[in-house]
Amino acid sequence: MSEQISPGGDARSASGRRELAYAVLLCLAGAGLALWAVTRTWAVDTDVVGVPTPLADEGRTGTQLLPWLPALALVGLAGGGAVLATRGRLRQVLGGLLALLGLMIVGGGGYGLVAEIGDEVAQQWPAFTLLGGLLAAAGGLLTALRGRDWPAMGARYERRSRQSAPAAGPIRGAGTVEAWDALDRGEDPTER
Incomplete structure:
Protein backbone atom coordinates (compact mmCIF):
# COMPACT_ATOMS: atom_id res chain seq x y z
CA MET A 1 0.00 0.00 0.00
CA GLY A 50 -24.63 -19.42 61.59
CA VAL A 51 -27.66 -21.68 61.44
CA PRO A 52 -30.26 -19.34 59.81
CA THR A 53 -27.84 -18.21 57.07
CA PRO A 54 -25.22 -20.92 56.76
CA LEU A 55 -23.12 -19.19 54.08
CA GLY A 154 1.43 24.13 17.27
CA ALA A 155 3.13 27.22 18.63
CA ARG A 156 -0.21 28.97 19.03
CA TYR A 157 -0.69 26.98 22.25
CA GLU A 158 2.51 28.33 23.77
CA ARG A 159 2.70 31.61 25.64
CA ARG A 160 4.91 34.21 24.02
CA SER A 161 7.30 36.19 26.20
CA ARG A 162 6.73 39.91 26.63
CA GLN A 163 10.06 40.79 25.00
CA SER A 164 9.16 39.03 21.75
CA ALA A 165 5.90 40.95 21.34
CA PRO A 166 6.23 43.72 18.77
CA ALA A 167 5.62 47.27 19.92
CA ALA A 168 2.21 48.41 18.82
CA GLY A 169 0.93 51.87 18.10
CA PRO A 170 -1.90 53.54 19.98
CA ILE A 171 -5.22 51.79 20.08
CA ARG A 172 -7.76 53.76 18.09
CA GLY A 173 -11.02 52.70 19.70
CA ALA A 174 -12.65 50.47 22.24
CA GLY A 175 -13.58 47.02 20.97
CA THR A 176 -11.24 47.09 17.98
CA VAL A 177 -9.03 44.27 16.79
CA GLU A 178 -5.98 46.13 18.09
CA ALA A 179 -7.38 46.00 21.63
CA TRP A 180 -7.78 42.25 21.41
CA ASP A 181 -4.28 41.89 19.98
CA ALA A 182 -2.91 43.94 22.88
CA LEU A 183 -4.66 41.61 25.33
CA ASP A 184 -3.14 38.63 23.53
CA ARG A 185 0.32 40.16 24.00
CA GLY A 186 -0.37 40.58 27.71
CA GLU A 187 -0.75 44.37 27.56
CA ASP A 188 -3.53 46.42 29.09
CA PRO A 189 -5.28 48.26 26.23
CA THR A 190 -6.73 50.85 28.63
CA GLU A 191 -3.29 52.23 29.57
CA ARG A 192 -2.59 53.71 26.18
Missing part, protein backbone atom coordinates in the same frame (compact mmCIF):
# COMPACT_ATOMS: atom_id res chain seq x y z
CA SER A 2 1.51 3.34 -1.01
CA GLU A 3 1.70 6.26 1.37
CA GLN A 4 -0.60 9.19 0.59
CA ILE A 5 0.92 12.65 0.68
CA SER A 6 -1.22 15.16 2.51
CA PRO A 7 -1.55 18.72 1.11
CA GLY A 8 0.07 20.29 4.19
CA GLY A 9 2.99 17.91 4.60
CA ASP A 10 4.82 14.89 3.35
CA ALA A 11 4.31 11.16 3.79
CA ARG A 12 6.61 11.08 6.82
CA SER A 13 4.53 13.58 8.81
CA ALA A 14 1.33 11.69 7.95
CA SER A 15 2.95 8.49 9.21
CA GLY A 16 4.10 10.30 12.36
CA ARG A 17 0.61 11.57 13.08
CA ARG A 18 -0.79 8.07 12.61
CA GLU A 19 1.83 6.55 14.95
CA LEU A 20 1.10 9.26 17.52
CA ALA A 21 -2.60 8.45 17.35
CA TYR A 22 -1.91 4.72 17.73
CA ALA A 23 0.35 5.27 20.74
CA VAL A 24 -2.12 7.56 22.49
CA LEU A 25 -5.02 5.18 21.80
CA LEU A 26 -3.01 2.19 23.06
CA CYS A 27 -2.15 4.00 26.28
CA LEU A 28 -5.68 5.27 26.88
CA ALA A 29 -7.41 2.00 25.95
CA GLY A 30 -4.99 -0.09 28.01
CA ALA A 31 -5.17 2.08 31.11
CA GLY A 32 -8.96 2.40 30.77
CA LEU A 33 -9.39 -1.37 30.43
CA ALA A 34 -7.18 -1.97 33.46
CA LEU A 35 -9.05 0.62 35.52
CA TRP A 36 -12.40 -0.95 34.61
CA ALA A 37 -11.24 -4.51 35.26
CA VAL A 38 -9.69 -3.71 38.64
CA THR A 39 -13.03 -2.43 39.93
CA ARG A 40 -14.76 -5.80 39.26
CA THR A 41 -15.03 -8.64 41.78
CA TRP A 42 -11.89 -10.77 41.57
CA ALA A 43 -12.50 -13.17 44.45
CA VAL A 44 -15.34 -14.40 46.64
CA ASP A 45 -14.80 -15.79 50.13
CA THR A 46 -17.51 -18.05 51.53
CA ASP A 47 -17.79 -18.01 55.31
CA VAL A 48 -19.99 -20.09 57.59
CA VAL A 49 -21.92 -17.57 59.68
CA ALA A 56 -22.20 -15.57 53.46
CA ASP A 57 -20.40 -14.51 50.31
CA GLU A 58 -18.01 -11.62 50.55
CA GLY A 59 -16.66 -10.40 47.23
CA ARG A 60 -13.40 -8.53 46.93
CA THR A 61 -12.50 -6.34 43.99
CA GLY A 62 -9.07 -5.91 42.50
CA THR A 63 -9.00 -2.47 44.12
CA GLN A 64 -9.43 -4.04 47.55
CA LEU A 65 -6.76 -6.65 46.87
CA LEU A 66 -4.23 -4.32 45.19
CA PRO A 67 -5.05 -0.71 46.16
CA TRP A 68 -2.18 0.72 44.12
CA LEU A 69 -3.43 -0.74 40.83
CA PRO A 70 -6.24 1.78 40.06
CA ALA A 71 -3.85 4.64 40.85
CA LEU A 72 -1.42 3.31 38.24
CA ALA A 73 -4.23 3.02 35.72
CA LEU A 74 -5.27 6.64 36.35
CA VAL A 75 -1.68 7.80 35.89
CA GLY A 76 -1.63 5.82 32.65
CA LEU A 77 -4.73 7.66 31.44
CA ALA A 78 -3.16 11.02 32.28
CA GLY A 79 0.12 9.99 30.66
CA GLY A 80 -1.66 9.00 27.47
CA GLY A 81 -3.02 12.52 27.22
CA ALA A 82 0.35 14.02 28.12
CA VAL A 83 1.94 12.33 25.10
CA LEU A 84 0.01 14.82 22.96
CA ALA A 85 1.29 17.82 24.90
CA THR A 86 4.98 16.92 24.92
CA ARG A 87 7.62 16.78 22.22
CA GLY A 88 11.12 15.53 21.51
CA ARG A 89 13.20 14.00 24.26
CA LEU A 90 10.60 14.71 26.96
CA ARG A 91 8.03 12.70 24.98
CA GLN A 92 10.47 9.78 24.75
CA VAL A 93 11.08 9.86 28.51
CA LEU A 94 7.34 9.95 29.10
CA GLY A 95 6.96 6.96 26.79
CA GLY A 96 9.53 5.03 28.81
CA LEU A 97 7.68 5.84 32.02
CA LEU A 98 4.38 4.75 30.47
CA ALA A 99 5.96 1.47 29.35
CA LEU A 100 7.20 0.88 32.91
CA LEU A 101 3.80 1.76 34.32
CA GLY A 102 2.14 -0.66 31.91
CA LEU A 103 4.48 -3.43 33.04
CA MET A 104 3.59 -2.74 36.68
CA ILE A 105 -0.10 -3.08 35.76
CA VAL A 106 0.76 -6.36 34.02
CA GLY A 107 2.39 -7.48 37.27
CA GLY A 108 -0.78 -6.70 39.22
CA GLY A 109 -2.93 -8.59 36.75
CA GLY A 110 -0.50 -11.50 36.81
CA TYR A 111 -0.64 -11.59 40.59
CA GLY A 112 -4.43 -11.79 40.42
CA LEU A 113 -4.17 -14.74 38.03
CA VAL A 114 -1.75 -16.88 40.04
CA ALA A 115 -2.41 -15.95 43.69
CA GLU A 116 -4.88 -17.81 45.84
CA ILE A 117 -6.92 -14.80 46.89
CA GLY A 118 -10.26 -16.41 47.72
CA ASP A 119 -12.46 -19.49 47.65
CA GLU A 120 -13.79 -18.65 44.18
CA VAL A 121 -11.62 -16.60 41.85
CA ALA A 122 -12.86 -14.87 38.70
CA GLN A 123 -9.94 -15.24 36.30
CA GLN A 124 -11.28 -12.92 33.59
CA TRP A 125 -10.83 -9.65 35.51
CA PRO A 126 -7.15 -10.13 36.35
CA ALA A 127 -6.67 -11.25 32.73
CA PHE A 128 -8.31 -8.05 31.45
CA THR A 129 -6.09 -6.06 33.81
CA LEU A 130 -3.04 -7.85 32.43
CA LEU A 131 -4.18 -7.19 28.85
CA GLY A 132 -4.75 -3.51 29.64
CA GLY A 133 -1.25 -3.27 31.09
CA LEU A 134 0.20 -4.86 27.95
CA LEU A 135 -1.64 -2.36 25.74
CA ALA A 136 -0.45 0.58 27.85
CA ALA A 137 3.11 -0.75 27.83
CA ALA A 138 3.00 -1.15 24.04
CA GLY A 139 1.83 2.45 23.63
CA GLY A 140 4.56 3.66 25.97
CA LEU A 141 7.23 1.63 24.18
CA LEU A 142 6.11 2.96 20.80
CA THR A 143 6.32 6.48 22.20
CA ALA A 144 9.76 5.88 23.70
CA LEU A 145 11.15 4.49 20.46
CA ARG A 146 9.51 6.71 17.84
CA GLY A 147 8.04 9.69 19.70
CA ARG A 148 10.88 12.10 19.07
CA ASP A 149 10.00 12.45 15.38
CA TRP A 150 6.26 12.84 15.82
CA PRO A 151 4.58 16.19 15.28
CA ALA A 152 3.95 18.41 18.29
CA MET A 153 1.23 20.85 19.15
Whole structure:
Protein backbone atom coordinates (compact mmCIF):
# COMPACT_ATOMS: atom_id res chain seq x y z
CA MET A 1 0.00 0.00 0.00
CA SER A 2 1.51 3.34 -1.01
CA GLU A 3 1.70 6.26 1.37
CA GLN A 4 -0.60 9.19 0.59
CA ILE A 5 0.92 12.65 0.68
CA SER A 6 -1.22 15.16 2.51
CA PRO A 7 -1.55 18.72 1.11
CA GLY A 8 0.07 20.29 4.19
CA GLY A 9 2.99 17.91 4.60
CA ASP A 10 4.82 14.89 3.35
CA ALA A 11 4.31 11.16 3.79
CA ARG A 12 6.61 11.08 6.82
CA SER A 13 4.53 13.58 8.81
CA ALA A 14 1.33 11.69 7.95
CA SER A 15 2.95 8.49 9.21
CA GLY A 16 4.10 10.30 12.36
CA ARG A 17 0.61 11.57 13.08
CA ARG A 18 -0.79 8.07 12.61
CA GLU A 19 1.83 6.55 14.95
CA LEU A 20 1.10 9.26 17.52
CA ALA A 21 -2.60 8.45 17.35
CA TYR A 22 -1.91 4.72 17.73
CA ALA A 23 0.35 5.27 20.74
CA VAL A 24 -2.12 7.56 22.49
CA LEU A 25 -5.02 5.18 21.80
CA LEU A 26 -3.01 2.19 23.06
CA CYS A 27 -2.15 4.00 26.28
CA LEU A 28 -5.68 5.27 26.88
CA ALA A 29 -7.41 2.00 25.95
CA GLY A 30 -4.99 -0.09 28.01
CA ALA A 31 -5.17 2.08 31.11
CA GLY A 32 -8.96 2.40 30.77
CA LEU A 33 -9.39 -1.37 30.43
CA ALA A 34 -7.18 -1.97 33.46
CA LEU A 35 -9.05 0.62 35.52
CA TRP A 36 -12.40 -0.95 34.61
CA ALA A 37 -11.24 -4.51 35.26
CA VAL A 38 -9.69 -3.71 38.64
CA THR A 39 -13.03 -2.43 39.93
CA ARG A 40 -14.76 -5.80 39.26
CA THR A 41 -15.03 -8.64 41.78
CA TRP A 42 -11.89 -10.77 41.57
CA ALA A 43 -12.50 -13.17 44.45
CA VAL A 44 -15.34 -14.40 46.64
CA ASP A 45 -14.80 -15.79 50.13
CA THR A 46 -17.51 -18.05 51.53
CA ASP A 47 -17.79 -18.01 55.31
CA VAL A 48 -19.99 -20.09 57.59
CA VAL A 49 -21.92 -17.57 59.68
CA GLY A 50 -24.63 -19.42 61.59
CA VAL A 51 -27.66 -21.68 61.44
CA PRO A 52 -30.26 -19.34 59.81
CA THR A 53 -27.84 -18.21 57.07
CA PRO A 54 -25.22 -20.92 56.76
CA LEU A 55 -23.12 -19.19 54.08
CA ALA A 56 -22.20 -15.57 53.46
CA ASP A 57 -20.40 -14.51 50.31
CA GLU A 58 -18.01 -11.62 50.55
CA GLY A 59 -16.66 -10.40 47.23
CA ARG A 60 -13.40 -8.53 46.93
CA THR A 61 -12.50 -6.34 43.99
CA GLY A 62 -9.07 -5.91 42.50
CA THR A 63 -9.00 -2.47 44.12
CA GLN A 64 -9.43 -4.04 47.55
CA LEU A 65 -6.76 -6.65 46.87
CA LEU A 66 -4.23 -4.32 45.19
CA PRO A 67 -5.05 -0.71 46.16
CA TRP A 68 -2.18 0.72 44.12
CA LEU A 69 -3.43 -0.74 40.83
CA PRO A 70 -6.24 1.78 40.06
CA ALA A 71 -3.85 4.64 40.85
CA LEU A 72 -1.42 3.31 38.24
CA ALA A 73 -4.23 3.02 35.72
CA LEU A 74 -5.27 6.64 36.35
CA VAL A 75 -1.68 7.80 35.89
CA GLY A 76 -1.63 5.82 32.65
CA LEU A 77 -4.73 7.66 31.44
CA ALA A 78 -3.16 11.02 32.28
CA GLY A 79 0.12 9.99 30.66
CA GLY A 80 -1.66 9.00 27.47
CA GLY A 81 -3.02 12.52 27.22
CA ALA A 82 0.35 14.02 28.12
CA VAL A 83 1.94 12.33 25.10
CA LEU A 84 0.01 14.82 22.96
CA ALA A 85 1.29 17.82 24.90
CA THR A 86 4.98 16.92 24.92
CA ARG A 87 7.62 16.78 22.22
CA GLY A 88 11.12 15.53 21.51
CA ARG A 89 13.20 14.00 24.26
CA LEU A 90 10.60 14.71 26.96
CA ARG A 91 8.03 12.70 24.98
CA GLN A 92 10.47 9.78 24.75
CA VAL A 93 11.08 9.86 28.51
CA LEU A 94 7.34 9.95 29.10
CA GLY A 95 6.96 6.96 26.79
CA GLY A 96 9.53 5.03 28.81
CA LEU A 97 7.68 5.84 32.02
CA LEU A 98 4.38 4.75 30.47
CA ALA A 99 5.96 1.47 29.35
CA LEU A 100 7.20 0.88 32.91
CA LEU A 101 3.80 1.76 34.32
CA GLY A 102 2.14 -0.66 31.91
CA LEU A 103 4.48 -3.43 33.04
CA MET A 104 3.59 -2.74 36.68
CA ILE A 105 -0.10 -3.08 35.76
CA VAL A 106 0.76 -6.36 34.02
CA GLY A 107 2.39 -7.48 37.27
CA GLY A 108 -0.78 -6.70 39.22
CA GLY A 109 -2.93 -8.59 36.75
CA GLY A 110 -0.50 -11.50 36.81
CA TYR A 111 -0.64 -11.59 40.59
CA GLY A 112 -4.43 -11.79 40.42
CA LEU A 113 -4.17 -14.74 38.03
CA VAL A 114 -1.75 -16.88 40.04
CA ALA A 115 -2.41 -15.95 43.69
CA GLU A 116 -4.88 -17.81 45.84
CA ILE A 117 -6.92 -14.80 46.89
CA GLY A 118 -10.26 -16.41 47.72
CA ASP A 119 -12.46 -19.49 47.65
CA GLU A 120 -13.79 -18.65 44.18
CA VAL A 121 -11.62 -16.60 41.85
CA ALA A 122 -12.86 -14.87 38.70
CA GLN A 123 -9.94 -15.24 36.30
CA GLN A 124 -11.28 -12.92 33.59
CA TRP A 125 -10.83 -9.65 35.51
CA PRO A 126 -7.15 -10.13 36.35
CA ALA A 127 -6.67 -11.25 32.73
CA PHE A 128 -8.31 -8.05 31.45
CA THR A 129 -6.09 -6.06 33.81
CA LEU A 130 -3.04 -7.85 32.43
CA LEU A 131 -4.18 -7.19 28.85
CA GLY A 132 -4.75 -3.51 29.64
CA GLY A 133 -1.25 -3.27 31.09
CA LEU A 134 0.20 -4.86 27.95
CA LEU A 135 -1.64 -2.36 25.74
CA ALA A 136 -0.45 0.58 27.85
CA ALA A 137 3.11 -0.75 27.83
CA ALA A 138 3.00 -1.15 24.04
CA GLY A 139 1.83 2.45 23.63
CA GLY A 140 4.56 3.66 25.97
CA LEU A 141 7.23 1.63 24.18
CA LEU A 142 6.11 2.96 20.80
CA THR A 143 6.32 6.48 22.20
CA ALA A 144 9.76 5.88 23.70
CA LEU A 145 11.15 4.49 20.46
CA ARG A 146 9.51 6.71 17.84
CA GLY A 147 8.04 9.69 19.70
CA ARG A 148 10.88 12.10 19.07
CA ASP A 149 10.00 12.45 15.38
CA TRP A 150 6.26 12.84 15.82
CA PRO A 151 4.58 16.19 15.28
CA ALA A 152 3.95 18.41 18.29
CA MET A 153 1.23 20.85 19.15
CA GLY A 154 1.43 24.13 17.27
CA ALA A 155 3.13 27.22 18.63
CA ARG A 156 -0.21 28.97 19.03
CA TYR A 157 -0.69 26.98 22.25
CA GLU A 158 2.51 28.33 23.77
CA ARG A 159 2.70 31.61 25.64
CA ARG A 160 4.91 34.21 24.02
CA SER A 161 7.30 36.19 26.20
CA ARG A 162 6.73 39.91 26.63
CA GLN A 163 10.06 40.79 25.00
CA SER A 164 9.16 39.03 21.75
CA ALA A 165 5.90 40.95 21.34
CA PRO A 166 6.23 43.72 18.77
CA ALA A 167 5.62 47.27 19.92
CA ALA A 168 2.21 48.41 18.82
CA GLY A 169 0.93 51.87 18.10
CA PRO A 170 -1.90 53.54 19.98
CA ILE A 171 -5.22 51.79 20.08
CA ARG A 172 -7.76 53.76 18.09
CA GLY A 173 -11.02 52.70 19.70
CA ALA A 174 -12.65 50.47 22.24
CA GLY A 175 -13.58 47.02 20.97
CA THR A 176 -11.24 47.09 17.98
CA VAL A 177 -9.03 44.27 16.79
CA GLU A 178 -5.98 46.13 18.09
CA ALA A 179 -7.38 46.00 21.63
CA TRP A 180 -7.78 42.25 21.41
CA ASP A 181 -4.28 41.89 19.98
CA ALA A 182 -2.91 43.94 22.88
CA LEU A 183 -4.66 41.61 25.33
CA ASP A 184 -3.14 38.63 23.53
CA ARG A 185 0.32 40.16 24.00
CA GLY A 186 -0.37 40.58 27.71
CA GLU A 187 -0.75 44.37 27.56
CA ASP A 188 -3.53 46.42 29.09
CA PRO A 189 -5.28 48.26 26.23
CA THR A 190 -6.73 50.85 28.63
CA GLU A 191 -3.29 52.23 29.57
CA ARG A 192 -2.59 53.71 26.18
